[in-house]
Structures are given as structure tokens and as C-alpha cells.
Amino acid sequence: MEAQRLLRHQGFDPGGVDGVIGPKTTRAVKRLQQKAGLPPDGLVGAQTWQVLRG
Template structure:
């Protein structure tokens, strides 16, 4: 998906190209279903998660690739709504729900 290495730049936001492929949602930045993400992570996987969270109505503010407090709160809201363990960490179970 993203060919370039991710570099966090304060104030820079990323576009979201939401689409389905083989029944799963993608945003054009990562195809992971396994990456473990938590606060302080800055990767294309975070951009992907932020795009999908926003698409599902879980507002995080800016799609900037930095897993901060707003992203963690959105992940916790998703986890709570979907009956997952509410730990604020993006893992395989949370990715599965987000990609539906």
C-alpha cells in the first residue's frame, strides 16, 4: 500500500480513500489486520486506523498518523460498542471489527 516510509510531521494530515476489497474496508494506507497500535505509535497503520475510525463515525480530529489520546478514546468507544476488551489498543480483534 504505502510505499514511502512514514514520517510524522506535526500539522500534516492524510487523505482517506475508503474502499472495499474482498469484503473488507481499506483506506489506502495499510492492509494490516494484525499491527498492534497504542499511544505514541506513528505509522501508516495508524493513518489507516484513523481513516477507518472516522469513516465509522468515531471522531479523532486529524488523520495525522499519531496515535494520541483522541485516537485511543475512539478505539475504546469502538471496542465498547462491539463487545471487545476495552483497552484502547488496536490489535487483531479490533482490526477485524474496523475492517468489516
């Protein structure tokens, strides 16, 4: 849920904030990763958390 809230806060719509990493959340993560210059794998790893919590 934290990742979804942070995605939404940064302007990337993850769909509902429900703690489920579904297709909408995965797409939002990939868009964030692309914007941040990270490999867009859709996984919220250490580098993605750094960007989210920036």
C-alpha cells in the same frame, strides 16, 4: 493513518488523521471496542482491526 480513517468512517472521531495515536484516537478506539463488545483497552490489535475493516 488507516485506523484513524476507518474510525472516522465508522463515526468515531479520532481527531486529525496524522498517524499519531494520541488521546483522541485512543478514546475513539475504546468507544469502537465497547460498541463491538471487545475489551476497551485502546489498542488496535487483531480483533479491533477485524471490526475496523469489517
